[in-house]
Structures are given as C-alpha cells and as structure tokens.
Amino acid sequence: MIDRHDQRRRSRQITNSASLKCLRLSASAVDDSGALADVDFETGGSSGNGFGSGPTSPAQFNTAYGDLEMQPHNVVHSDLGGLMGVVDTAAQDPIFWLHHGNIDRLWNKWIQEGGGRTDPNDAAWLNTTFTFYDEAGQAVYLTGAEVVDSVGQLNYRYDDDPPPPMFIHFPIILAESAALSGEQRITLGASPVTVHLPLNEQARQALSTLPRQPDRKVFLRIQDIRTDKPPSYHYAIYLNPPSDQKVGEHAPGFVGNLSLFSIAPHRMPDGMPMPRGKISVNYDVSRLANELLRDSKELSVVLVPRGLVGPNGEPAPLPDETAGTAGSVALIER
Numbered sequence: 001m002i003d004r005h006d007q008r009r010r011s012r013q014i015t016n017s018a019s020l021k022c023l024r025l026s027a028s029a030v031d032d033s034g035a036l037a038d039v040d041f042e043t044g045g046s047s048g049n050g051f052g053s054g055p056t057s058p059a060q061f062n063t064a065y066g067d068l069e070m071q072p073h074n075v076v077h078s079d080l081g082g083l084m085g086v087v088d089t090a091a092q093d094p095i096f097w098l099h100h101g102n103i104d105r106l107w108n109k110w111i112q113e114g115g116g117r118t119d120p121n122d123a124a125w126l127n128t129t130f131t132f133y134d135e136a137g138q139a140v141y142l143t144g145a146e147v148v149d150s151v152g153q154l155n156y157r158y159d160d161d162p163p164p165p166m167f168i169h170f171p172i173i174l175a176e177s178a179a180l181s182g183e184q185r186i187t188l189g190a191s192p193v194t195v196h197l198p199l200n201e202q203a204r205q206a207l208s209t210l211p212r213q214p215d216r217k218v219f220l221r222i223q224d225i226r227t228d229k230p231p232s233y234h235y236a237i238y239l240n241p242p243s244d245q246k247v248g249e250h251a252p253g254f255v256g257n258l259s260l261f262s263i264a265p266h267r268m269p270d271g272m273p274m275p276r277g278k279i280s281v282n283y284d285v286s287r288l289a290n291e292l293l294r295d296s297k298e299l300s301v302v303l304v305p306r307g308l309v310g311p312n313g314e315p316a317p318l319p320d321e322t323a324g325t326a327g328s329v330a331l332i333e334r
Contacts (some may be wrong), residue, residue, distance in 0.1 A: 005230065029075045030227070032106050035068040039116050042066075051110055051117070055124075075104055105158040108150060119148055123262055129223055129280040141223060141330070143280060146171060174203040174218070175299055176330040185325040188227075188235065188260075190305050190318040192247060193328045201277070206333065216286065217334050220255055220301065223280040224327030230260040231323035233307030239288055240300050247304050256283045260324050278327070285331075299322040302331050 035051055043050030052066045076099055077084050083093040090096050110117055119125070126145040134140050141333050151157045175197035177186070186195060199207070210216060220239060237255040241247045263279050305323070308316045 002164070025076060025079055025131060030072045032109075033071055034071055035066070035106065036110055036113060038067055038110075041118065041120055049133065052120070068103065068106060073099075084105040104150065105160070108158065108161055119167050124279070127279055127281065129278040140171070141173070141221075141280070142171065143282075146334075162326055172206075172333045174331045174333055175199050177301075177328045181306075185226075185327055186329070188303065188305075188323045190231075190233075190320050190323070192305070193303045195301045195303075197329060197331055199298055203331070210286065214286075217284060218286050219332050219334060220285045221280055221282050221332055222258065222326050222329045223330060224262070224278045225258075225263055225281065226279075226326075227264050227324030228258045230264045231305075231319050231321065233305050233323075234259045234307050235303040237283065238302045238304065239285055241302055242259055244301070245301055249306075253288060255285055255288070255301075257306075263324070282311075282332075299331060 021319040038049070038051040040050045041052040043052070043054050050066045051068055053069065077090060078094075080095065081090040084096060084099075111119070127139050127143050131144050132140045132142060147152055150162055177195050177197055186193065210218060220237070223239075236247075236249070237258055238247055238251055238253045239255050241251045241253045245251070258281060300316075305318055306315065307318055310316060
C-alpha cells in the first residue's frame with residue numbers, strides 16, 4: 001500500500017530544507033562510468049555486468065536489469081524520494097522526465113563509445129509493436145526498430161549527439177483494417193484470407209504521387225501476429241491481386257512470404273517461458289505503385305497458405321486448422 005501522505009510529507013521536508021540551502025545529487029549518485037564501461041548489452045540473466053538487461057517482458061519490473069538501470073537510474077530515484085521514490089508515482093513528478101531524458105542520452109552516448117557496443121538484434125526486441133497516442137489522440141504504432149535512433153527517427157537530439165541528418169521521415173499510417181483492440185481478430189488458417197484497407201482522400205493523394213517520388217517508402221505491416229503452434233506451411237502475401245481469377249503462385253502484386261515459425265511461444269535456455277509481446281512484420285511495397293492505385297476506394301491484402309508441392313508442382317493438402325491470428329493490417333509510409 002502506497003502511503004501518499006508520507007510522500008507529500010517528505011516532499012515538504014525536502015522543500016523546507018531547500019529553503020535553507022540548495023540540495024543536489026552527489027557526484028557518486030549520478031556517476032555513469034560503470035554503465036558506459038560495459039560492452040555487452042545483455043546481462044546474462046543477472047542484474048548488472050551488462051548495459052541493458054536480459055530478455056524480459058515490456059514491463060520490466062522484478063526482473064534482472066543492467067548497470068544503467070542500477071546506476072544512475074535507480075539511485076537517482078531513491079535519493080530524490082517523494083513521488084520519484086515509488087514506481088507507481090514516479091512519473092507524476094516533473095523531474096521524472098528530465099531524469100529519463102538523461103537516461104536516454106546516456107544510451108546514445110553508450111552506442112557512440114563503439115568498441116562492439118550495439119543494441120540487441122533479435123526479432124522480438126526489434127519487431128514488437130507498441131501503441132502510442134499523438135497530440136490529436138490518434139493511435140501511432142511503432143516497433144523497437146523504429147525508435148532506436150532519436151535523431152534520425154524521432155527528430156530530437158542532445159547537445160553531445162552527432163549532427164542530425166538533413167531529412168527525417170516519420171511513419172504515417174495511410175490505411176488500416178478495421179480489426180482493432182476489442183474487435184474480432186484476423187484468423188489465419190488453411191484457406192486464403194482477404195483483408196480490406198479503406199482509403200481516405202489523404203491516403204489516395206499520397207499514393208497517387210508515389211511513382212514520381214522514388215525516395216519515398218511505403219510498407220505493408222501485419223500487426224500483432226499470434227500463434228500457439230506454427231503450421232507446417234507459410235503465407236504468400238499479395239496486394240490487390242486481380243479479383244477475377246485464382247491467386248496463383250505467379251499472380252501480380254506479390255509482396256512476400258510470412259512464416260509463423262519464430263512467433264510461437266518457446267522457452268529460454270533456463271526453461272523459463274519467453275515473454276510474449278506484440279510481433280509485427282513490415283514488407284516494402286513501394287515497387288507495387290501500380291497495384292496500390294488499382295482501386296481508389298480500398299486495398300485488398302490476400303494471404304494465401306502455401307506448403308510443399310508434388311513432383312509436378314501441385315500443392316500438397318494442408319491440415320485444416322487455425323494457424324494463428326493477426327490484430328490488423330496497415331499501410332504505412334516512412
């Protein structure tokens with residue numbers, strides 16, 4: 001139970017003390033040399049001896065954490081106390097945002113030290129999707145891979161960051177299917193699945209100029225993919241294939257293949273289940289400008305299950321089972 005009266009009382013005590021003299025964090029409390037000296041990001045399952053942490057769920061509490069979180073992150077929270085001294089209330093203190101801005105800066109600085117320092121490159125760390133809301137209350141979907149570069153991707157820099165690039169591109173959602181939180185998910189099985197993405201006027205205008213602007217990139221994103229048991233086949237994905245014929249292997253509008261192999265839950269070497277996050281997959285569809293413009297009202301995304309084939313190329317029968325589900329399908333520009 002959080003005693004908020006005690007928190008307020010301690011905050012007043014600190015304020016009263018500050019009226020007599022200026023209080024500050026000690027040099028040892030903000031020392032970052034230990035974290036910056038680390039070369040490895042992961043800690044190997046224990047706290048410390050690595051800059052970041054080991055594999056964990058997105059809510060990283062009561063699990064192993066790295067040297068940066070130990071010092072200066074946790075130490076500063078403890079020394080400031082009050083609202084900042086409790087996980088449940090820390091973000092209510094304005095200084096929280098300054099503190100975490102500095103932690104973000106130190107992450108940049110650690111990468112810039114070089115010598116083998118690098119972020120994790122596994123699929124879960126890079127492709128897990130997080131939902132944010134912009135100043136208009138609109139949902140914005142970003143993966144870990146899209147927010148690791150604060151200068152090039154997020155358009156802000158610290159005074160000791162390298163100069164920013166000349167051009168910065170943000171992901172823009174051009175179209176999205178209606179299967180969102182609280183609604184029915186997209187079922188993936190042994191039969192083709194068609195998902196419709198309505199196009200509004202803004203999306204139509206953006207797509208109409210795509211062939212004349214080769215530097216722009218448009219991606220098809222399949223979001224929040226889940227499976228408990230991956231099927232013995234994959235999905236061939238097509239964008240706006242001809243509706244008057246069967247979607248064969250060589251049909252126009254081919255985007256790429258989707259396998260659920262690595263998305264199924266599995267265990268870590270120590271036997272503990274791997275934390276499950278939202279997995280999304282992006283496909284560059286910029287080259288399919290003509291297919292994108294075939295229908296001015298909506299886009300059709302078709303996922304066709306494909307497996308082994310016989311001696312003459314005929315498809316082998318597929319087991320009639322639910323392979324998995326997806327939260328939604330979106331067309332984004334970056």
